[in-house]
Amino acid sequence: MAETFIHNRQLPVGSQGHLASGWWGMLMLIATEAMLFAYLLFSYFYLASHALSPWPPNGPPSLRIAVPGTLILIAGSVVMWWGERGIERGKTRRLIVGLSLALVLGVLFLVLQGSEWKGEPFTLRTNVYGSLYFTITGFHMFHVIVGLLVLAVLLVWAARGDFDANRHSAASIGVIYWHFVTIVWLAVFFTFYIAPRLG
Amino acid sequence: MATIETHRTPVIARAADGSATSQKLQRTWDGKPGLGGWLSTVDHKEIGKRYIVTAFIFLLIGGLEALAMRVQLARPNQTLLTPEQYNQLFTMHGVTMIFLYALPVLSGFSNYLWPLLLGSRDMAFPRLNALSYWVFLFAGIFLYCSFPLGKAPNDGWFNYVPYASLAYNPGPNIDVYALGMVLLGISTTVGSINFVVTLARTRAPGMSLNRVPILVWGTVTASVGNLFAVPAVSLAFFLLWMDRQAGAHFFDSTAGGQPLLWQHLFWMFGHPWVYAIVLPAMGIVSDGLPVLCRRPLVGYTAVALSTVTTMVLGFGVWVHHMFATGLPILSLSYFSAASMTIVIPSAVAVFAWIATIWTGRPVFTTAFLFFTGFVLLFVIGGVSGFMTAAVPVDWQLTRTYFVVAHLHYVIIGINVFPVVGGIYFWFPKATGRLMNEAFGKWTFWVMFIGFNVAFFPMHILGLLGMPRRTYTYADNLGWGTPNLIVTIGAFVFGLGIMLFLVNAFVSLRHGRPAGPNPWDASSLEWSTSSPPPVYNFAVIPMVASRYPLWENRLDDGPDRSSVGTGLVLDKERETIGTSVLDAEPDVILKMPGDSYLPLLVAVAMTAVFTCMLLHSWWGAGIAAVATFLGSVGWLWPRRALAQIET
Amino acid sequence: MNPRVVLASSGLMMLPSALQGEPSMAYQRTFGPAVDPITRLGWGLGIISLSVIVIIGALLLGGIFRKRSTIPAAELPQPTARDDAGGMAWIYIGTGTTVLILIGCVVWTLLVTAAVAEPAGAREMTVEVTASQWWWSLRYDNQNPGQIFNTANEIHIPVGRPVRFELSSADVIHSFWVPQLAGKMDVIPGQTNVAWMQADKAGVYRGQCAAFCGPQHAHMALLVVAETPEAFAAWREGQVTESVMPATDEAHHGQLIFETHCAPCHTIRGVTPAGIRGPDLTHLMTRRTLAAGLLPNTPENLTGWIASPQFFKPGAHMPDHILSGPELIAVAAYLHTLN
Numbered sequence A: 001m002a003e004t005f006i007h008n009r010q011l012p013v014g015s016q017g018h019l020a021s022g023w024w025g026m027l028m029l030i031a032t033e034a035m036l037f038a039y040l041l042f043s044y045f046y047l048a049s050h051a052l053s054p055w056p057p058n059g060p061p062s063l064r065i066a067v068p069g070t071l072i073l074i075a076g077s078v079v080m081w082w083g084e085r086g087i088e089r090g091k092t093r094r095l096i097v098g099l100s101l102a103l104v105l106g107v108l109f110l111v112l113q114g115s116e117w118k119g120e121p122f123t124l125r126t127n128v129y130g131s132l133y134f135t136i137t138g139f140h141m142f143h144v145i146v147g148l149l150v151l152a153v154l155l156v157w158a159a160r161g162d163f164d165a166n167r168h169s170a171a172s173i174g175v176i177y178w179h180f181v182t183i184v185w186l187a188v189f190f191t192f193y194i195a196p197r198l199g
Numbered sequence B: 001m002a003t004i005e006t007h008r009t010p011v012i013a014r015a016a017d018g019s020a021t022s023q024k025l026q027r028t029w030d031g032k033p034g035l036g037g038w039l040s041t042v043d044h045k046e047i048g049k050r051y052i053v054t055a056f057i058f059l060l061i062g063g064l065e066a067l068a069m070r071v072q073l074a075r076p077n078q079t080l081l082t083p084e085q086y087n088q089l090f091t092m093h094g095v096t097m098i099f100l101y102a103l104p105v106l107s108g109f110s111n112y113l114w115p116l117l118l119g120s121r122d123m124a125f126p127r128l129n130a131l132s133y134w135v136f137l138f139a140g141i142f143l144y145c146s147f148p149l150g151k152a153p154n155d156g157w158f159n160y161v162p163y164a165s166l167a168y169n170p171g172p173n174i175d176v177y178a179l180g181m182v183l184l185g186i187s188t189t190v191g192s193i194n195f196v197v198t199l200a201r202t203r204a205p206g207m208s209l210n211r212v213p214i215l216v217w218g219t220v221t222a223s224v225g226n227l228f229a230v231p232a233v234s235l236a237f238f239l240l241w242m243d244r245q246a247g248a249h250f251f252d253s254t255a256g257g258q259p260l261l262w263q264h265l266f267w268m269f270g271h272p273w274v275y276a277i278v279l280p281a282m283g284i285v286s287d288g289l290p291v292l293c294r295r296p297l298v299g300y301t302a303v304a305l306s307t308v309t310t311m312v313l314g315f316g317v318w319v320h321h322m323f324a325t326g327l328p329i330l331s332l333s334y335f336s337a338a339s340m341t342i343v344i345p346s347a348v349a350v351f352a353w354i355a356t357i358w359t360g361r362p363v364f365t366t367a368f369l370f371f372t373g374f375v376l377l378f379v380i381g382g383v384s385g386f387m388t389a390a391v392p393v394d395w396q397l398t399r400t401y402f403v404v405a406h407l408h409y410v411i412i413g414i415n416v417f418p419v420v421g422g423i424y425f426w427f428p429k430a431t432g433r434l435m436n437e438a439f440g441k442w443t444f445w446v447m448f449i450g451f452n453v454a455f456f457p458m459h460i461l462g463l464l465g466m467p468r469r470t471y472t473y474a475d476n477l478g479w480g481t482p483n484l485i486v487t488i489g490a491f492v493f494g495l496g497i498m499l500f501l502v503n504a505f506v507s508l509r510h511g512r513p514a515g516p517n518p519w520d521a522s523s524l525e526w527s528t529s530s531p532p533p534v535y536n537f538a539v540i541p542m543v544a545s546r547y548p549l550w551e552n553r554l555d556d557g558p559d560r561s562s563v564g565t566g567l568v569l570d571k572e573r574e575t576i577g578t579s580v581l582d583a584e585p586d587v588i589l590k591m592p593g594d595s596y597l598p599l600l601v602a603v604a605m606t607a608v609f610t611c612m613l614l615h616s617w618w619g620a621g622i623a624a625v626a627t628f629l630g631s632v633g634w635l636w637p638r639r640a641l642a643q644i645e646t
Numbered sequence C: 001m002n003p004r005v006v007l008a009s010s011g012l013m014m015l016p017s018a019l020q021g022e023p024s025m026a027y028q029r030t031f032g033p034a035v036d037p038i039t040r041l042g043w044g045l046g047i048i049s050l051s052v053i054v055i056i057g058a059l060l061l062g063g064i065f066r067k068r069s070t071i072p073a074a075e076l077p078q079p080t081a082r083d084d085a086g087g088m089a090w091i092y093i094g095t096g097t098t099v100l101i102l103i104g105c106v107v108w109t110l111l112v113t114a115a116v117a118e119p120a121g122a123r124e125m126t127v128e129v130t131a132s133q134w135w136w137s138l139r140y141d142n143q144n145p146g147q148i149f150n151t152a153n154e155i156h157i158p159v160g161r162p163v164r165f166e167l168s169s170a171d172v173i174h175s176f177w178v179p180q181l182a183g184k185m186d187v188i189p190g191q192t193n194v195a196w197m198q199a200d201k202a203g204v205y206r207g208q209c210a211a212f213c214g215p216q217h218a219h220m221a222l223l224v225v226a227e228t229p230e231a232f233a234a235w236r237e238g239q240v241t242e243s244v245m246p247a248t249d250e251a252h253h254g255q256l257i258f259e260t261h262c263a264p265c266h267t268i269r270g271v272t273p274a275g276i277r278g279p280d281l282t283h284l285m286t287r288r289t290l291a292a293g294l295l296p297n298t299p300e301n302l303t304g305w306i307a308s309p310q311f312f313k314p315g316a317h318m319p320d321h322i323l324s325g326p327e328l329i330a331v332a333a334y335l336h337t338l339n
């Protein structure tokens, strides 16, 4: 009989850790979002390879703001990872600290990025490079903002004491998104800031 | 308050309809009555039916548009439609059929059938399912909002720039298309995520991946394909909107942009998409046809693999829509060969169906006629695709009615025929009544003959050099007679569709009662009553083979599935979560109840796009905040879902 | 298959012979090395395709009627797995055969692709084609700047010589297609695509824009007139010359009106050199058709067109009612002198 493989086993009830369906859902969301950025970067390289004038038109963009920004995002991810490890052991405090720090770092990144935007001599309308630059970094900023909203909501829930060692899938899932935002930035950073310096 | 249980050992017991267990389940799963219940339901069966009905309404609208075009084209130099009207009609016809009919109707089938096929109580994300339907509905309405004003999208369904750019198309036409497609993309994406996670998580114990029906393979392949492909088109339309409304230059060749970038992005999506709108339909046939041939499908594994292979290869052939754009010969040759390669998995499937018929004992039901008719139409449509895959031949055939013939043979042949056959097949399951068989066979012949009369001559028109998307033509080119035949055939086919709908409507009330398993079929959905109860299965079945209801007769393997006896999960809304490959029970999942939030979030999202269309940035901001708040409410950790302890 | 369809398709075979009469778009028979190998390949693939359809159709019918169940649907036969093993052979044999055919087709396709590549000789004669909504501007290149000239919608080429076309667009995407001489090549803003063709037989070949380009995409045809080298040389001489002063007073009056009302868009070499928004009209009367193949170039049609282009070609970028009645007659008289 088929029951043989049921083993009369105890089963966890409800979303616990990686058993939550939402965990899978988030991975799928990230897969499709990653494709979105892949297509964006494809557009960048496609247009760059067809450019008749020098690319980028004003030379490679300065690293002065972008490098600290990158480090900040990475730091945010590390902090968040630490916070999430905390709640897995039931340490809500640690999660709260992690979320708060990541929030601050994320906002800092936005501020830096905003100042870089301000300083650019070109706009979205100047030429296709300008269109690409503002659209792609803008897309990423939008994802940072969404990520920050996620962190903020998680912070509220964590502060209410909703999470414990057993039930914290929302936090674990939200954190994956934050890591994704960081990783995508690395791809964007490489495309705009590093690739033009390579060849 | 007591903390909620963290672990439980599910009871295995027998429970029939009407038992105490099933009465309890009925109470927990039943939705609210009345309009409130209608708007808030998350039942996959309800949503599936809505998808199908809505898609059919769009089929009728798109069909009427087609008939209007056919009247205009019946004779040379007609003036029934102005050129601009004609352009909007063929564009909306393509958009409606491809985006609002072809995929949604299959989403409907899969939504309805999946949990029943998989032995589960609902999709992995019931509320997301509702959201996906509402957004689809609203996106459809959105795409039509400018139609009554005579400002509908007018650049064809693939919407090439620069004709779609502001300089040549200043009205709202293209903005409606661009924003509507981004909105619709959200629906497709969340729907696809739901299918993938459902397959990964909520199969009945024992239903390992090599035991799921082919329809499930088809849908999950299409869904993964969508997750990878849809971002390309959403992005393309977003960039176009940026060009039009923010002054960007992505496609503007005077400022470094490239018109061909549009074509690449569109077809990187477009080609995988055409397989997404047929693979689930081919799954319908792969599951339905064998039942009517009284034997299992020949080559289950080969067909499942061919499904996946088609999609994988489908990502590498998009340039065959761009053979005449002046790309280097080397890359054309590559894409030509790749497009020919994609014939191979299709051949596998075709020969598997033929073998199933040949080695089986076919029963002549209406569904059988539709399924076998489909095989022939697929081959006719497929070989014309094979001809256009040869680069130099395509230089002649592309953008002529030959391509129009190809696309209707494949889409109607592989989508509409299996869908109609599938409805004949599963109608008794969904409604408890059989559709009229004798009338059904008549319907089939009207549709089949009408279809071929309408679309076969289009090949000839293409070979006579008639370009597509022309609102009229001169009388001295020999195009008059074939066009007249096409128009007559189109009306006959339209009549066939009407007859089918009449049959469905009448049978709904007056059809012969069906009983749980009228076709003596093999898969799990036929083990529950017709129509199935809200909770699908009183106990979650346990599966030991690919054909749980045929095991004794096929006598394959020592194990036997258990369908009347299974896991009793009757505390609140629950179903079983299983492991990805082998479907070992993993977790008892708590399922959400009915909720207005999907509808509210869908309304808010649509409001964002509507405000963007109207350039009301404040409105868009407010609607975005509403979307966000709705989502937070949706995700708020709930005790009932065991997301928090206290 | 439906008998009318069969009739229509047999009519198809006879159509190319209609070439002597009306120019046709059918390409079952073609007339030049840029396309003949394609036509053979097309026939080949077509015959393979038809055979596949017939074979699969026969197999389906055979399968259905061989063991068609005589039991009424109410008493379904028991499912069986007895002949499960036999089925797989279908897949192996069917797919195997398909693969072999496909390999052959790919090789043939690649050979044809190479065979119709542009020959070196095509560079000797180049025509620059600029596509606009909804007409074709043509510029015949030459080493000698004095021999360069513009015309529109009607391409003349010498028989037996390859001709190269450099395609550019003034606005949206179009596609350059003369089916009996060459396959399509898109005309895309921001890039110059190249096509070539050679007519082995004198005659008038019809072409048409094949990429959707707006409301009048249906009426964007062109003619290719392939003629003996002598006739071509004579045509060319005629085109190079500037237009001559009209002889009659009425025509002269027409010319003055033309200069004020039409010259912003139309060039007549020697008279009004500026307008490029509409076709070059210097030798309008040598052309067979008006408005990109839409109307035969008869006096009535010419007058009618000038009076109301929108009537014939709604949306065309030439406005209605530019002229009053008498002006119209004078301009028409003037245009009649342009040959």
Ligand code: HEA
Binding pocket: B158, B274, B275, B277, B278, B320, B321, B339, B340, B342, B343, B346, B347, B350, B378, B379, B380, B381, B382, B383, B384, B385, B386, B388, B389, B390, B394, B397, B398, B399, B403, B406, B407, B410, B411, B414, C052, C056, C098, C101, C102
């Ligand atoms: C809906 C689904 C669908 C499907 C399944 C297909 C299937 C295929 N399509 Fe089609 N296609 C479209 C939808 C689809 N297409 C649409 C909508 C367009 C037009 C878009 C537009 O321009 O508006 C298009 C256009 C299109 C083009 C571009 C034409 C042009 O614009 O110039 C090409 C070119 O290669 C092509 C090729 C193919 C091929 C090779 C297949 C193959 O997958 C077919 C394989 C199947 C078979 C061949 C039959 C079974 C096989 C056998 C029985 C074995 C024996 C066969 C041989 C030996 C040949 N398709």
Ligand code: HEA
Binding pocket: B059, B060, B062, B063, B064, B066, B067, B069, B070, B090, B091, B093, B094, B095, B097, B098, B101, B102, B155, B156, B157, B158, B404, B407, B408, B411, B412, B415, B416, B454, B468, B469, B470, B471, B490, B493, B494, B495, B497, B498
């Ligand atoms: C699922 C896809 C699908 C379907 C089902 C159809 C169905 C039909 N199509 Fe369509 N078609 C496309 C997808 C589809 N098409 C696409 C993608 C294009 C390309 C667009 C582009 O170039 O951008 C196209 C283009 C296209 C053209 C080319 C236009 C051009 O290039 O100029 C034509 C011309 O004849 C045509 C005709 C038809 C006809 C006659 C039907 C018939 O099957 C329709 C049958 C009729 C009905 C289904 C209606 C029945 C209803 C009634 C009889 C009335 C009752 C009404 C009520 C009670 C409300 N289609």
Ligand code: CUA
Binding pocket: C131, C132, C133, C134, C173, C174, C175, C209, C210, C211, C212, C213, C214, C216, C217, C218, C220
């Ligand atoms: Cu120009 Cu179509």
Ligand SMILES: [Cu+2]
Binding pocket: B270, B271, B274, B317, B318, B320, B321
């Ligand atoms: Cu394709």
